[in-house]
Amino acid sequence: NQRAEQRRLRRETTAQRMNAPDPDTPPAWEELRPLLDETMHRLSAADREAVILRFFQNRPLAQVGQALGVRENAARMRVDRALERLRRELARRGVRSTAAALSLALSAHAVT
8 A cells, every 4th residue: 555655654764863863962972082183183283273272271262362363253263163174074984963062072071
């Protein structure tokens, strides 16, 4: 029966979506940590410095900007771009996430 087949496909598709990982959920630190050094080294020196200042040294954006010789808004943009590049590098290694979720993971664990 065609209707039964369509219902079955809808149920399977819904179940598959429910079981798929949410990209807005921060990646597990255990999954992220082993890849972080390698992916950080693939960033440019400026991007790497922005990420280190913001997340590993837990500095506010005003201080990041001061250290980089730019205004706070420019520092925010640099950190955002660096996070996006880092996210893309991690995605190539199988860690699926958004830049915002990656930011949460780094904020929570990088300093510790």
